Amino acid sequence: MTIHQTSTAGLDGVAAAVTALSHVDGEAGELVITGHRVGELASETGFEGVVARLWSAAGGKDVAEADVRAALGQARLAAFRRLPDILPATRGMPIVDAFRAAVAAIGPQQGLTPEATLVGALPVLAAALVRQAAGDAPVAPDVTLGTSADLLKMLRGEPASEAEAKALDAYLVTVSDHGMNASTFAARVVASTQANPFMAVTAAYCALSGPLHGGAPGPVLDMLDAIGASGNIAPWVDAALARGDRLMGFGHRIYKVRDPRADVLKAAVDTLGVSKADLGLAAEVEDYARQALARAKPGRRLDTNVEFYTAILLDALKIPRDAFTPVFAAARAAGWTAHAIEQQRTGRLLRPNSVYVGPMPA
Helix, strand or coil: CCCCCCCCHHHCCCCCCCCCCEEEECCCCEEEECCEEHHHHHHHCCHHHHHHHHHHHHHCCCCCHHHHHHHHHHHHHHHHHHHHHHHHHHCCCCHHHHHHHHHHHCCCCCCCCHHHHHHHHHHHHHHHHHHHHCCCCCCCCCCCCCHHHHHHHHHHCCCCCHHHHHHHHHHHHHCCCCCCCHHHHHHHHHHHCCCCHHHHHHHHHHHHCCCCCCCCHHHHHHHHHHHCCHHHHHHHHHHHHHCCCCCCCECCCCCCCCCHHHHHHHHHHHCCCCCHHHHHHHHHHHHHHHHHHHHHCCCCCCCECHHHHHHHHHHHCCCCHHHHHHHHHHHHHHHHHHHHHHHHHHCCCCCCCCCCCCCCCC
8 A cells, every 4th residue: 555645753844833932943053032032031031021022922912011910910819819729639749740730720710811820820839839748838929029039939938039039030031932842732732622721731731741841850950969079970971871871951852052041041040159069060061961972972963951951040949859840831831821822813723644554444
Protein backbone atom coordinates (compact mmCIF):
# COMPACT_ATOMS: atom_id res chain seq x y z
CA MET A 1 0.00 0.00 0.00
CA THR A 2 1.27 3.49 -0.83
CA ILE A 3 0.81 6.14 1.83
CA HIS A 4 0.14 9.49 0.19
CA GLN A 5 0.34 11.56 3.34
CA THR A 6 3.55 12.57 5.02
CA SER A 7 4.19 13.24 8.68
CA THR A 8 6.58 15.48 10.57
CA ALA A 9 7.73 13.89 13.82
CA GLY A 10 6.93 16.24 16.69
CA LEU A 11 5.34 18.68 14.20
CA ASP A 12 8.74 20.38 13.78
CA GLY A 13 8.46 23.25 11.34
CA VAL A 14 4.67 23.01 11.05
CA ALA A 15 2.89 26.35 11.63
CA ALA A 16 -0.24 25.67 13.70
CA ALA A 17 -1.34 29.26 14.24
CA VAL A 18 -0.86 32.86 13.17
CA THR A 19 0.00 34.93 16.23
CA ALA A 20 0.89 38.46 17.29
CA LEU A 21 2.11 37.29 20.71
CA SER A 22 5.65 35.95 20.49
CA HIS A 23 8.31 34.81 18.05
CA VAL A 24 11.22 32.44 18.68
CA ASP A 25 14.24 32.46 16.34
CA GLY A 26 16.22 29.39 17.30
CA GLU A 27 19.08 30.05 14.89
CA ALA A 28 19.65 33.63 16.04
CA GLY A 29 18.89 32.93 19.68
CA GLU A 30 16.15 35.54 19.91
CA LEU A 31 12.79 35.71 21.68
CA VAL A 32 10.42 38.54 20.77
CA ILE A 33 7.24 39.11 22.82
CA THR A 34 4.68 41.55 21.34
CA GLY A 35 7.37 43.27 19.32
CA HIS A 36 10.01 43.55 22.06
CA ARG A 37 13.12 41.45 22.73
CA VAL A 38 12.79 39.57 25.98
CA GLY A 39 15.78 41.32 27.56
CA GLU A 40 14.24 44.72 26.86
CA LEU A 41 10.92 43.69 28.37
CA ALA A 42 12.56 42.33 31.51
CA SER A 43 14.41 45.59 32.10
CA GLU A 44 11.68 48.02 31.02
CA THR A 45 8.40 46.62 32.36
CA GLY A 46 7.06 44.39 35.09
CA PHE A 47 4.85 41.33 34.96
CA GLU A 48 1.63 43.36 34.87
CA GLY A 49 3.05 45.33 31.94
CA VAL A 50 3.80 42.25 29.87
CA VAL A 51 0.39 40.78 30.72
CA ALA A 52 -1.23 43.98 29.42
CA ARG A 53 0.78 43.74 26.19
CA LEU A 54 -0.11 40.09 25.66
CA TRP A 55 -3.83 40.57 26.31
CA SER A 56 -3.87 43.68 24.11
CA ALA A 57 -2.26 41.84 21.20
CA ALA A 58 -4.49 38.78 21.68
CA GLY A 59 -7.77 40.64 21.91
CA GLY A 60 -7.05 43.31 19.31
CA LYS A 61 -7.77 46.19 21.70
CA ASP A 62 -5.65 48.03 24.24
CA VAL A 63 -5.61 46.83 27.83
CA ALA A 64 -4.07 49.28 30.32
CA GLU A 65 -1.37 48.09 32.71
CA ALA A 66 -3.13 49.85 35.61
CA ASP A 67 -6.31 47.92 34.86
CA VAL A 68 -4.36 44.65 34.76
CA ARG A 69 -2.73 45.41 38.11
CA ALA A 70 -6.10 46.17 39.72
CA ALA A 71 -7.79 43.11 38.21
CA LEU A 72 -5.02 40.73 39.24
CA GLY A 73 -5.14 42.08 42.79
CA GLN A 74 -8.88 41.44 42.99
CA ALA A 75 -8.39 38.01 41.42
CA ARG A 76 -5.85 37.09 44.11
CA LEU A 77 -8.39 38.02 46.78
CA ALA A 78 -11.07 35.95 45.05
CA ALA A 79 -8.74 32.95 44.84
CA PHE A 80 -7.81 33.27 48.51
CA ARG A 81 -11.49 33.11 49.44
CA ARG A 82 -11.73 29.80 47.59
CA LEU A 83 -8.86 28.18 49.49
CA PRO A 84 -11.02 26.63 52.27
CA ASP A 85 -12.75 24.58 49.57
CA ILE A 86 -9.61 23.76 47.57
CA LEU A 87 -6.88 23.01 50.10
CA PRO A 88 -8.55 20.09 51.95
CA ALA A 89 -8.97 18.22 48.67
CA THR A 90 -5.24 18.55 47.89
CA ARG A 91 -3.83 17.66 51.30
CA GLY A 92 -1.17 14.97 51.16
CA MET A 93 -0.64 15.27 47.42
CA PRO A 94 2.73 16.26 45.88
CA ILE A 95 2.69 20.01 45.19
CA VAL A 96 2.88 19.55 41.41
CA ASP A 97 -0.20 17.29 41.47
CA ALA A 98 -2.02 19.36 44.07
CA PHE A 99 -1.53 22.44 41.91
CA ARG A 100 -3.15 20.67 38.95
CA ALA A 101 -6.20 19.86 41.05
CA ALA A 102 -6.33 23.40 42.42
CA VAL A 103 -6.12 24.97 38.97
CA ALA A 104 -8.94 22.72 37.79
CA ALA A 105 -11.08 23.96 40.69
CA ILE A 106 -10.82 27.63 39.68
CA GLY A 107 -13.91 28.94 37.96
CA PRO A 108 -15.56 32.21 36.91
CA GLN A 109 -15.63 35.10 39.39
CA GLN A 110 -18.18 37.90 39.23
CA GLY A 111 -16.70 41.15 37.98
CA LEU A 112 -13.51 39.54 36.64
CA THR A 113 -12.61 38.28 33.19
CA PRO A 114 -11.61 34.61 32.95
CA GLU A 115 -8.04 35.55 32.04
CA ALA A 116 -7.66 37.87 35.05
CA THR A 117 -9.23 35.25 37.33
CA LEU A 118 -6.70 32.66 36.20
CA VAL A 119 -3.53 34.77 36.15
CA GLY A 120 -4.42 36.22 39.55
CA ALA A 121 -5.29 32.86 41.09
CA LEU A 122 -2.19 30.84 40.20
CA PRO A 123 0.28 32.68 42.48
CA VAL A 124 -2.19 32.30 45.37
CA LEU A 125 -2.55 28.58 44.74
CA ALA A 126 1.20 28.02 44.45
CA ALA A 127 1.97 29.85 47.68
CA ALA A 128 -0.88 28.25 49.64
CA LEU A 129 0.11 24.73 48.57
CA VAL A 130 3.75 25.30 49.55
CA ARG A 131 2.67 26.52 52.97
CA GLN A 132 0.18 23.67 53.40
CA ALA A 133 2.96 21.15 52.67
CA ALA A 134 5.03 22.80 55.42
CA GLY A 135 2.12 22.73 57.87
CA ASP A 136 1.56 26.49 57.71
CA ALA A 137 -1.63 28.48 57.11
CA PRO A 138 -2.02 30.40 53.84
CA VAL A 139 -1.15 34.10 53.82
CA ALA A 140 -3.71 36.55 52.48
CA PRO A 141 -2.72 38.51 49.38
CA ASP A 142 -1.96 42.23 49.45
CA VAL A 143 -3.58 44.06 46.54
CA THR A 144 -1.26 47.04 47.00
CA LEU A 145 1.67 44.88 45.85
CA GLY A 146 2.55 43.67 42.40
CA THR A 147 2.31 39.98 41.56
CA SER A 148 5.99 39.22 42.23
CA ALA A 149 6.21 40.93 45.61
CA ASP A 150 2.89 39.47 46.70
CA LEU A 151 3.82 35.94 45.61
CA LEU A 152 6.99 36.06 47.71
CA LYS A 153 5.07 37.48 50.69
CA MET A 154 2.41 34.78 50.41
CA LEU A 155 5.12 32.12 50.24
CA ARG A 156 7.15 33.41 53.21
CA GLY A 157 4.65 35.14 55.43
CA GLU A 158 6.78 38.29 55.42
CA PRO A 159 7.63 40.96 52.84
CA ALA A 160 10.41 40.35 50.33
CA SER A 161 13.12 42.89 49.65
CA GLU A 162 12.79 45.18 46.66
CA ALA A 163 15.71 43.40 44.98
CA GLU A 164 14.07 40.00 45.46
CA ALA A 165 10.73 41.21 44.06
CA LYS A 166 12.49 42.72 41.03
CA ALA A 167 14.44 39.51 40.42
CA LEU A 168 11.29 37.39 40.51
CA ASP A 169 9.53 39.95 38.32
CA ALA A 170 12.29 39.57 35.71
CA TYR A 171 11.70 35.81 35.80
CA LEU A 172 7.92 36.11 35.41
CA VAL A 173 8.35 38.45 32.44
CA THR A 174 11.01 36.29 30.83
CA VAL A 175 8.97 33.08 30.84
CA SER A 176 5.54 34.68 30.28
CA ASP A 177 5.34 33.42 26.69
CA HIS A 178 7.51 31.39 24.33
CA GLY A 179 5.97 30.66 20.97
CA MET A 180 4.18 27.41 20.24
CA ASN A 181 5.62 25.29 23.05
CA ALA A 182 3.82 22.13 24.13
CA SER A 183 1.71 23.70 26.89
CA THR A 184 0.73 26.69 24.75
CA PHE A 185 -0.23 24.36 21.91
CA ALA A 186 -2.35 22.36 24.36
CA ALA A 187 -4.07 25.57 25.47
CA ARG A 188 -4.78 26.58 21.88
CA VAL A 189 -6.14 23.13 20.95
CA VAL A 190 -8.59 23.22 23.86
CA ALA A 191 -9.50 26.86 23.20
CA SER A 192 -10.11 26.05 19.54
CA THR A 193 -13.03 23.82 20.57
CA GLN A 194 -14.61 26.93 22.17
CA ALA A 195 -14.03 25.44 25.62
CA ASN A 196 -13.64 28.12 28.28
CA PRO A 197 -10.19 29.47 29.30
CA PHE A 198 -10.30 27.55 32.60
CA MET A 199 -10.25 24.28 30.66
CA ALA A 200 -7.52 25.55 28.33
CA VAL A 201 -5.21 26.58 31.19
CA THR A 202 -5.78 23.31 33.05
CA ALA A 203 -4.76 21.40 29.93
CA ALA A 204 -1.75 23.65 29.47
CA TYR A 205 -0.55 22.97 33.00
CA CYS A 206 -0.90 19.23 32.49
CA ALA A 207 1.42 19.54 29.47
CA LEU A 208 3.82 21.75 31.41
CA SER A 209 4.19 19.20 34.22
CA GLY A 210 5.94 16.70 31.95
CA PRO A 211 9.73 16.47 32.46
CA LEU A 212 10.47 17.36 28.84
CA HIS A 213 8.76 20.74 29.27
CA GLY A 214 8.48 22.37 32.67
CA GLY A 215 10.21 19.96 35.02
CA ALA A 216 13.88 20.66 34.33
CA PRO A 217 14.89 23.45 36.80
CA GLY A 218 14.82 21.22 39.89
CA PRO A 219 17.16 18.60 38.41
CA VAL A 220 19.65 21.39 37.60
CA LEU A 221 20.07 21.93 41.34
CA ASP A 222 20.27 18.18 41.88
CA MET A 223 23.14 18.12 39.37
CA LEU A 224 24.96 20.99 41.08
CA ASP A 225 24.49 19.29 44.47
CA ALA A 226 25.87 16.03 43.10
CA ILE A 227 28.94 17.78 41.68
CA GLY A 228 29.52 19.64 44.94
CA ALA A 229 32.92 21.21 44.29
CA SER A 230 35.06 22.54 41.45
CA GLY A 231 37.35 19.54 41.44
CA ASN A 232 34.44 17.19 40.74
CA ILE A 233 33.09 19.03 37.69
CA ALA A 234 35.14 17.36 34.93
CA PRO A 235 34.87 13.75 36.16
CA TRP A 236 31.14 14.10 36.96
CA VAL A 237 30.21 15.69 33.62
CA ASP A 238 32.43 13.34 31.59
CA ALA A 239 30.96 10.28 33.32
CA ALA A 240 27.40 11.52 32.76
CA LEU A 241 28.03 12.06 29.04
CA ALA A 242 29.74 8.66 28.74
CA ARG A 243 26.58 7.06 30.15
CA GLY A 244 24.47 8.98 27.65
CA ASP A 245 22.79 11.04 30.37
CA ARG A 246 21.30 14.41 29.59
CA LEU A 247 22.95 17.40 31.27
CA MET A 248 20.11 19.37 32.81
CA GLY A 249 20.06 23.02 31.82
CA PHE A 250 21.74 22.50 28.45
CA GLY A 251 20.29 22.11 24.98
CA HIS A 252 16.88 23.16 23.68
CA ARG A 253 14.45 21.81 21.11
CA ILE A 254 14.33 25.19 19.32
CA TYR A 255 17.45 27.17 20.22
CA LYS A 256 20.57 26.14 18.32
CA VAL A 257 22.59 28.76 20.19
CA ARG A 258 22.43 30.09 23.75
CA ASP A 259 18.89 30.57 25.05
CA PRO A 260 18.45 34.37 25.31
CA ARG A 261 16.42 33.94 28.49
CA ALA A 262 19.44 32.45 30.25
CA ASP A 263 21.31 35.77 30.07
CA VAL A 264 18.30 37.72 31.35
CA LEU A 265 17.99 35.42 34.35
CA LYS A 266 21.75 35.38 34.99
CA ALA A 267 21.58 39.19 35.21
CA ALA A 268 18.68 38.87 37.67
CA VAL A 269 20.69 36.44 39.80
CA ASP A 270 23.58 38.89 39.82
CA THR A 271 21.36 41.54 41.43
CA LEU A 272 20.82 39.34 44.50
CA GLY A 273 23.24 38.87 47.35
CA VAL A 274 23.76 35.22 46.47
CA SER A 275 26.84 33.36 47.73
CA LYS A 276 29.71 34.04 45.35
CA ALA A 277 30.91 30.49 45.95
CA ASP A 278 27.59 29.07 44.72
CA LEU A 279 27.57 31.31 41.68
CA GLY A 280 31.18 30.44 41.03
CA LEU A 281 30.45 26.71 40.97
CA ALA A 282 27.46 27.21 38.69
CA ALA A 283 29.52 29.32 36.29
CA GLU A 284 32.31 26.73 36.25
CA VAL A 285 29.84 23.91 35.61
CA GLU A 286 28.28 25.92 32.78
CA ASP A 287 31.65 26.61 31.13
CA TYR A 288 32.90 23.03 31.37
CA ALA A 289 29.57 21.47 30.35
CA ARG A 290 29.43 23.56 27.18
CA GLN A 291 32.96 22.49 26.25
CA ALA A 292 32.29 18.84 27.07
CA LEU A 293 29.08 18.81 25.04
CA ALA A 294 30.91 20.30 22.05
CA ARG A 295 33.48 17.49 22.24
CA ALA A 296 30.97 14.70 22.89
CA LYS A 297 28.38 15.78 20.34
CA PRO A 298 30.20 17.49 17.46
CA GLY A 299 27.87 19.09 14.97
CA ARG A 300 25.17 19.68 17.60
CA ARG A 301 25.04 23.10 19.24
CA LEU A 302 23.99 22.39 22.81
CA ASP A 303 24.16 25.57 24.86
CA THR A 304 22.79 26.87 28.15
CA ASN A 305 18.99 27.02 28.33
CA VAL A 306 16.56 28.89 30.54
CA GLU A 307 16.31 26.13 33.15
CA PHE A 308 19.94 26.52 34.26
CA TYR A 309 19.61 30.03 35.65
CA THR A 310 15.94 29.56 36.52
CA ALA A 311 17.04 26.95 39.03
CA ILE A 312 19.70 29.21 40.53
CA LEU A 313 17.38 32.22 40.69
CA LEU A 314 14.40 30.44 42.25
CA ASP A 315 16.67 28.69 44.75
CA ALA A 316 18.22 32.04 45.69
CA LEU A 317 14.70 33.33 46.33
CA LYS A 318 14.13 30.37 48.70
CA ILE A 319 11.34 28.90 46.60
CA PRO A 320 11.18 25.12 47.22
CA ARG A 321 12.21 22.92 44.32
CA ASP A 322 8.88 21.13 44.17
CA ALA A 323 7.19 24.52 43.64
CA PHE A 324 9.30 25.46 40.60
CA THR A 325 6.75 24.14 38.09
CA PRO A 326 3.74 25.89 39.72
CA VAL A 327 5.69 29.18 39.85
CA PHE A 328 6.59 28.71 36.17
CA ALA A 329 2.89 28.18 35.48
CA ALA A 330 1.98 31.36 37.37
CA ALA A 331 4.12 33.26 34.86
CA ARG A 332 3.23 31.29 31.72
CA ALA A 333 -0.50 31.69 32.44
CA ALA A 334 -0.11 35.18 30.96
CA GLY A 335 0.79 33.59 27.63
CA TRP A 336 -1.66 30.70 27.92
CA THR A 337 -4.63 33.01 28.46
CA ALA A 338 -3.49 35.32 25.66
CA HIS A 339 -3.16 32.41 23.22
CA ALA A 340 -6.60 31.13 24.21
CA ILE A 341 -8.09 34.58 23.54
CA GLU A 342 -6.28 34.88 20.22
CA GLN A 343 -7.22 31.37 19.12
CA GLN A 344 -10.91 31.93 19.76
CA ARG A 345 -10.84 35.36 18.11
CA THR A 346 -8.86 34.55 14.96
CA GLY A 347 -8.44 30.77 14.64
CA ARG A 348 -10.52 27.71 13.94
CA LEU A 349 -10.84 24.20 15.35
CA LEU A 350 -7.38 22.61 15.43
CA ARG A 351 -7.75 19.18 13.87
CA PRO A 352 -4.52 17.89 12.24
CA ASN A 353 -4.31 14.71 10.20
CA SER A 354 -2.42 11.56 11.10
CA VAL A 355 -0.66 9.00 8.92
CA TYR A 356 -2.23 5.57 9.37
CA VAL A 357 0.29 2.69 9.19
CA GLY A 358 -1.90 -0.14 10.49
CA PRO A 359 -3.46 -2.93 8.46
CA MET A 360 -6.35 -2.27 6.09
CA PRO A 361 -9.39 -4.55 5.75
CA ALA A 362 -9.44 -6.94 2.80
